[in-house]
Amino acid sequence: MMENYTYNSDTLQLEGLNVSEDFTYPLFLFLFFSYMFIIVANLSIAVLVFVDKNLHQPMYLLFCNLSVNDILGNSILPRLLVNMLLPPSERLISYYECVGQAFTISMCSTCSHTVLMIMAFDRYVAICNPLRYAAIMTNKMLIKLTVSAWGVAFVLVAILLGLTIRLNRCRTIIRGLYCNNASLFKLSCENVFINNIYGLTFTVVLLTSSIGTIVLTYTKITVVCLTSKNKSLNSKALKTCSTHLAVYLIMLLSGFSIIILHRFPQYSDYRKCASILYHIIPSSLNPIIYGMQSKEIRRFLSKSMKVLPLL
Secondary structure (H helix, E strand, C coil): CCCCCCCCCCEEEECCCCCCHHHHHHHHHHHHHHHHHHHHHHHHHHHHHHHCHHHCCHHHHHHHHHHHHHHHHHHHHHHHHHHHCCCHHHCEEEHHHHHHHHHHHHHHHHHHHHHHHHHHHHHHHHHHCHHHHHHHCCHHHHHHHHHHHHHHHHHHHHHHHHHHHCCCECCCEECCCCCCHHHHHCCECCCCHHHHHHHHHHHHHHHHHHHHHHHHHHHHHHHHHHHCCCHHHHHHHHHHHHHHHHHHHHHHHHHHHHHHHCCCHHHHHHHHHHHHHHHHHHHHHHHHHHHHHCHHHHHHHHHHHHHHHHC
C-alpha cells in the first residue's frame, strides 16, 4: 500500500473494484464485451450516418455527437479492465493521466446533457415549425449547435479542473474506480470551498438548463400534437420524440443514482457499480433505441453485431 500522505506525488493509486476471485473473471468478461459492443455499435452508427446520404438529416447528424461522446466516455474501461487483474498495490496511475481521465469523464458527462438539449431543439423545430424546418436547420445551424454543445461543455469543465489542479496534494489514493474531479480535489489538504461552490453551481446550472429545455420543448410539442388533427404529424412526433426522451431519461436516472449513493458512504461498493453502469447502460442502449427507429440503422447494426464475436 502506498503512503497516503505524500506531498504532490506524481504517482497515484486507484482503489478499484473489490471483488472476490470467483467473480473477477465473470465481471471482467461482462465489462469487456459491454465495451466492445459500445465501440462497435456507436462507431457503426457514426460511420453509417456519414456514408448513407439517406441519413444526412439533422436528427441523425446530431445523434452522431452522442455516439462520439459515448465512445470517449467509455475510454476509462480498458484501464479498469487491466486494474481488475492487478493486486491493489499495483493499480497505479500518473497524476497527469489522472487529470486527463477526469477531464474526459466530466466533459462527456456534460456533453450528454448539452447534446441532448440541441437534439430537443431539433425535434421542437421539426414538429412545431415543420414548414420552416429546412430553412432553420441548415448545415450552418447544425455546425453552430454542435460547436455550442461541445464548446460550452469544454469551458465549464476546463474551469472545473483548473480550480482542482491549482491545489497542492497530500494524499495519493483515488477513492473510486477511476479519476474524476471530486476524487482529485479530495487528494488535497487545502480548503476546497471554492471547488465545492463552483461544482455545485455547475451541477445546478447544467441540470436546470437540461431539464428545463426538455420540459419546455416537450410541453410545446405536446400542445401542438393535442391541438393538431394531423395524424401523420402526431405519429411522427410520437416516433421521434419517444426515442429522444427515452435516451434522456436513461441518462438522467443513471446519473442521479450516483448522486444519491454519494450521500450514503456505507454503500460505496454500490456507488462503484452505479458509476460503471452510468457509462455502460446509456452508451449501450442509445444505438439500440435509435436503431429501432431507422431501417437503415437496424440493417447496418445487425451486420456489425455479426462481426463482434470475431473480434
